[in-house]
Amino acid sequence: MKAHLSRRYLFSASHRLHSDKMSEAENESTYGKCNNPYGHGHNYTLQVTLSGQVNTQTGMIFNLVDLDNFIEREVLNRYDKENLNTLPEFEEAVPTTENLCLHIYEIVQRGFSPAHLERVRLEETMMNSFEYAGVGKLHQEMSS
């Protein structure tokens, strides 16, 4: 039987929202406080949802320890206590939570094979969250 499993992780990072393609005035009007040149930080909550058949021998879709190790190694080690603007993926792209959410989706999609990635949810604060479920999928799921 197929089930979905979701796991939540915490990490903290700083960023500055600024685009070299925009003028100073445009950056200021687009990003407001987030354009502060010194940057600012968030406690991010990452929620990863994977699906698959429940193995009848183990009662599990996959071993959670494998997911925890993977996320620790590939995501948390990369982003926790970092300034996102200094990372290669944000050399050109603005480190918005949208873009970070897409990057984390790619990392999990490419690197974690034991189950099917359904979606990645990234909460920037308790008030803001972003979800990515692959091209076109989230809209379909929510409207069905």
Place this chain on the structure above:
Amino acid sequence: MLYLTRKAEFSASHYYHNPAFSAEENQRIFGKCNNPNGHGHNYTLEVTVKGEVDPRSGFVIDLKQLKEIMHREVLDAMDHRFLNKEVPEFLHQIPTTENIAIAIWQRLEKKLQKAQLHRIRVYETPDLFVDFYGEEK
């Protein structure tokens, strides 16, 4: 179509062990969860049902009835229990969060009349939860 979700909490203990595996295999696969004395969690259950709004009552489902069904079918059986030893589904099946969600679905599905069961979500901890949407048709 409207979706309605009701939450409940229960506390129970469990451990993970498959008698078909060797002691080493059980330890390797299940780690700390293999401790035969069990350990406990405060589970949060979310039951989501879907249906059309009844024009007379304005309800998708009578919440009081849903609450009673959840109490009778799930909480009375699982709250403050050792799942492996006291809940029939888990005498021969490991009470993982996946299997708990499936068992709760099976218990509730046959008891609901007007509204249709949409999703069972079981939180083992605030950081870990499983969703079950029924068997794939």
